[in-house]
Amino acid sequence: MSKRSHSSSRWLQRQASDLYVQRAHKEGFRSRAVYKLEEIEQRHQLFRPGMRIVDLGSAPGSWSQWAQKRLDGQAQIIALDVLPMDGLPEVTFIQGDFTDPAILQALETALAGKAVDLVMSDMAPNISGLKAVDQPRAMLLAELAYETALEWLKPGGHFLCKVFQGEGFDEYLRVLRPHFNKVVTRKPQASRPQSREVYILGYSRKKTS
Numbered sequence: 001m002s003k004r005s006h007s008s009s010r011w012l013q014r015q016a017s018d019l020y021v022q023r024a025h026k027e028g029f030r031s032r033a034v035y036k037l038e039e040i041e042q043r044h045q046l047f048r049p050g051m052r053i054v055d056l057g058s059a060p061g062s063w064s065q066w067a068q069k070r071l072d073g074q075a076q077i078i079a080l081d082v083l084p085m086d087g088l089p090e091v092t093f094i095q096g097d098f099t100d101p102a103i104l105q106a107l108e109t110a111l112a113g114k115a116v117d118l119v120m121s122d123m124a125p126n127i128s129g130l131k132a133v134d135q136p137r138a139m140l141l142a143e144l145a146y147e148t149a150l151e152w153l154k155p156g157g158h159f160l161c162k163v164f165q166g167e168g169f170d171e172y173l174r175v176l177r178p179h180f181n182k183v184v185t186r187k188p189q190a191s192r193p194q195s196r197e198v199y200i201l202g203y204s205r206k207k208t209s
């Protein structure tokens, strides 16, 4: 068996035995990632009806799906991913690479000048296994998400972003802190322990930022 097919069969085995995968399947969610968002919400209460939400790195769609259910359809969600995503009610989907200025422009057009209550990003680059390659790619996505948040978030709005611990992480936190009333780092139970991913929450954007 080649190295690649060996690791993909390991991935399949792990998926099959993963309790979060089984639960997502049972509860009708598209991905186990939903339980990361749910845990963060249980702790911080970010969602309320009538919100405008941007969901970056949205595919296959469990975060948008969960937000849409949680708010009983009373939300405007704009989701974006480089991969295709099956449609969801009340969710506008933009397919494209977020590092492409034309795709950022498409997001801005969809927002039509209206400020946003929550920017959430679960974007993660394809992992090559080479830290020196993967970490800058991941940080670039987190930085672009942060720029979008600062451009579009209302005062009091929240920013939730997946970031990988490593080079650039401390600096990212340092730059974020002055703009929010609280900045915390969370590692939800559903986030695999061996992954360096954590979620940074910028809670309640300051009025003056």
Ligand SMILES: C[S@@+](CC[C@H](N)C(=O)[O-])C[C@H]1O[C@@H](n2cnc3c(N)ncnc32)[C@H](O)[C@@H]1O
Residues within 6 Å of the ligand: 030, 031, 033, 034, 056, 057, 058, 059, 060, 061, 062, 063, 064, 080, 081, 082, 083, 096, 097, 098, 099, 122, 123, 124, 125, 126, 141
């Ligand atoms: C962990 S998955 C997101 C799961 C999603 N939150 C859910 O609940 O279904 C990460 C996503 O980031 C997307 N992504 C990675 N790089 C991207 C980019 N440059 N532009 C847009 N999406 C990107 C991937 O295609 C992938 O679907």
